[in-house]
Amino acid sequence: MSVTTQDALAVRLDALRKAIAAKDLDALLLTNITNIGYMTGFSGSSAYGLVTAEEAILITDGRYAIRVREEAPNFTPIIAAGSGGYIGSLQETLTARPAIQKLGFEADHMTVSQHERFVKDLPEGVSLVPASGLVEVLRLTKDAIEVAKTRRAIDVAQSAFLSVKHLLRPGVSEREFAAELDFAMRKNGAQKTAFESIVASGPQSAHPHHSPNGRIFEVGDFITIDWGAEVDGYCSDITRTVFIGSDADVTPKHREVYATVLEAQRMAIAAIAPGKNGQEIDAIARDHIAARGYGEAFAHSLGHSLGRTVHDGPGFSTRSQDFILKPGMIMTVEPGVYLEGWGGLRIEEDVLVTEDGCETLTSLPNEFEALGG
Incomplete structure (x- = not known):
C-alpha cells in the first residue's frame, strides 16, 4: 500500500x-x-x-x-x-x-x-x-514522497543543463549562460531555481561561490557550473566543471587537478553508510586532496544536507563528528580545488543514504570533458 x-x-x-x-x-x-x-x-x-x-x-x-x-x-x-x-x-x-x-x-x-x-x-x-x-x-530524514520529489528536482536540473550545454563555448558570457540555464529549469518544470546559479570561468573559477558576470568564455578555461532546481518544495544541487578547448589545449595540470577532485569524491561516496559521522566522510576526501598537494586549496566543507532548502541541515565537514548518517538522508558530496590566478573546479553529486550504503541520485557524466574550442 x-x-x-x-x-x-x-x-x-x-x-x-x-x-x-x-x-x-x-x-x-x-x-x-x-x-x-x-x-x-x-x-x-x-x-x-x-x-x-x-x-x-x-x-x-x-x-x-x-x-x-x-x-x-x-x-x-x-x-x-x-x-x-x-x-x-x-x-x-x-x-x-x-x-x-x-x-x-x-x-x-x-x-x-x-x-x-x-x-x-x-x-x-x-x-x-x-x-x-x-x-x-x-526534516533531515526524508520519506519516500520527499525522495521522489528530490529525484524530480534533480531530473529537471539535469535536463535543463543538457539543453543549454551547447552554449559552453568561446564567446558566450557567464551571465548569458546562467540566464539560459535558469530559464531552462523553469521551462522544464521548476517553480524556481534552488539558489543563484554559479557560473565561474577561467581564473574566476578559483572563487567557490562566484556570481556570474560579463566575462566571456575562452579556450583554456575551466568553467564550473553549480545549479539546482526547486520542484514541489524540494531542491537539487549539482556541480559540473568542463574544459573549453580541444584535447590539444588541455594541460597536464588540468587533468591532474580534475582527477584529484574526482577521485576524492568517489572515495567519499563509497564510504557513505548509516552510522558514519560527517567528519570521517569529509576526512576521506580532504586527506586525498591533501596527499596530492592541494590541501590548502580545498577550503570548504565536503557537503551538506539537501531538502526543502539547499542547505537543509548539517553535513560533511571537519566539525561534524556529532552528525551521524541515517537511512533517508539526502546529502551533497562536492569536493573542490581552487587555485588563485589559475582557476579551480568542483564536482557535486546528490546522494541518498540507504540501509547499507548510499545511492547516487544525480546521473550526469562527471569524467573530464573538453568541449572543443
Missing part, C-alpha cells in the same frame, strides 16, 4: 508531538515558513502554526483562505484580519486555551524585536521557551 502525502504529514505531526512532550512543553509555535510547509503541506508564504498534544492550528490570512483548507487538512485553519493580525489571532487562540503556559518557539528563526512583541502581546501566564531544531531534526 503506497503512502499518501496526508499519511506522511500525519506521521510528521505525530513525531513532532513526541518531541514537544520530550521538551515538557504545552505547545510549540511555528513561525518559520519552511518548517510550516514541511509540517502542514501549506505552500503559502505567511502563516503561524500552533501544535499541542491534541490540536494543530494554522493561522494565516485571507489571501490563503482557500489554499489552507485544500493543502493542510490536518490543521484547523484560523483566518487572521490581514497579515498584520496574526499576533492578535494567536493571542485569542491562546486565551481560549489556558492550559498552554509553556509555549516553545523557534529561537533560531525569531528576531529580538519579534520576541519582544510576542512577550508583550501574548496572554498573561504564557511563557516563551526556546525550542530550536525540533522540526529541523525531522
Whole structure:
C-alpha cells in the first residue's frame, strides 16, 4: 500500500508531538515558513502554526483562505484580519486555551524585536521557551514522497543543463549562460531555481561561490557550473566543471587537478553508510586532496544536507563528528580545488543514504570533458 502525502504529514505531526512532550512543553509555535510547509503541506508564504498534544492550528490570512483548507487538512485553519493580525489571532487562540503556559518557539528563526512583541502581546501566564531544531531534526530524514520529489528536482536540473550545454563555448558570457540555464529549469518544470546559479570561468573559477558576470568564455578555461532546481518544495544541487578547448589545449595540470577532485569524491561516496559521522566522510576526501598537494586549496566543507532548502541541515565537514548518517538522508558530496590566478573546479553529486550504503541520485557524466574550442 503506497503512502499518501496526508499519511506522511500525519506521521510528521505525530513525531513532532513526541518531541514537544520530550521538551515538557504545552505547545510549540511555528513561525518559520519552511518548517510550516514541511509540517502542514501549506505552500503559502505567511502563516503561524500552533501544535499541542491534541490540536494543530494554522493561522494565516485571507489571501490563503482557500489554499489552507485544500493543502493542510490536518490543521484547523484560523483566518487572521490581514497579515498584520496574526499576533492578535494567536493571542485569542491562546486565551481560549489556558492550559498552554509553556509555549516553545523557534529561537533560531525569531528576531529580538519579534520576541519582544510576542512577550508583550501574548496572554498573561504564557511563557516563551526556546525550542530550536525540533522540526529541523525531522526534516533531515526524508520519506519516500520527499525522495521522489528530490529525484524530480534533480531530473529537471539535469535536463535543463543538457539543453543549454551547447552554449559552453568561446564567446558566450557567464551571465548569458546562467540566464539560459535558469530559464531552462523553469521551462522544464521548476517553480524556481534552488539558489543563484554559479557560473565561474577561467581564473574566476578559483572563487567557490562566484556570481556570474560579463566575462566571456575562452579556450583554456575551466568553467564550473553549480545549479539546482526547486520542484514541489524540494531542491537539487549539482556541480559540473568542463574544459573549453580541444584535447590539444588541455594541460597536464588540468587533468591532474580534475582527477584529484574526482577521485576524492568517489572515495567519499563509497564510504557513505548509516552510522558514519560527517567528519570521517569529509576526512576521506580532504586527506586525498591533501596527499596530492592541494590541501590548502580545498577550503570548504565536503557537503551538506539537501531538502526543502539547499542547505537543509548539517553535513560533511571537519566539525561534524556529532552528525551521524541515517537511512533517508539526502546529502551533497562536492569536493573542490581552487587555485588563485589559475582557476579551480568542483564536482557535486546528490546522494541518498540507504540501509547499507548510499545511492547516487544525480546521473550526469562527471569524467573530464573538453568541449572543443
